[in-house]
Amino acid sequence: MTNIAFEEVYYYGLISKIFGNSTYVNSVTSEGGGYFQSARRPASRFTDLFRLLDISKFSKAELSSVYNVVEHHGVVEKISYTPYMDYLPVSNLKVNLITISLIPVALAIIFSLGALIGYIIRMLLYKLKKRGNLSTHFDKYYFAINFTGGLLLLNLFIILTRLPSYPAYSSLRINLGFNLLYVVLAVAYLGLLIYKLRKSSYAKKQKVMYIMSGISAFILAAFVVGWNLYV
Secondary structure, three states: OOOOOOOHHHHOOHHHHHHOOOOOOOOOOOOOOEEEEEOOOOOOOOHHHHHHHHOEEEOHHHHHHOOEEEEEOOEEEEEEEEOOEEEEEEOHHHHHHHHHHHHHHHHHHHHHHHHHHHHHHHHHHHHOOOOOOOOOOOHHHHHHHHHHHHHHHHHHHHHHHHHHHOOOHHHHHHHHHHHHHHHHHHHHHHHHHHHHHHHOOOOHHHHHHHHHHHHHHHHHHHHHHHOOOOO
């Protein structure tokens, strides 16, 4: 009935007034703790990814001291971490799959940023006539896809920092639109890369870097689409 900032000044002590004073100790019969996620969360669109940040792990001792635990045949079905918020179980398999799926994304991020920094350093050294080779015609596309990859990370960080303030969806459309634009650019880069590799000859090292950038762009684009980070 309050649901506003600092609402605790209104409901503080309400539970004890209704149910009386007691110490909440639950006799948890399940073998151990596990992962839980708040039931009070968004469940669609671009928030799919960010709600995973709300997954928490509780030990058996911690479950025994929360407000309430609902079990069925030794399986924890729900916990009430506070009098006004329930947490539902998340399987270890799901948590592990999410963790594993984020590994290639992390590698793609590292490569894109490393390739971008390396390209800038190489161009600066060439400008200073210290060392390095003249860039190829395809280098501008190589630079562009890695540069937009860096902007994608910055854009996702901006979205994440704005979520706690519950911004209007309309205020995030430009951010989500950029994510969709990145997917289009990644597909365009891959198509152009395949065409250029068939028509032109590049040094082996250049080919490897171009192809790795294409793979990284594909992984990041799949990440955006898979987690609905464009709607």
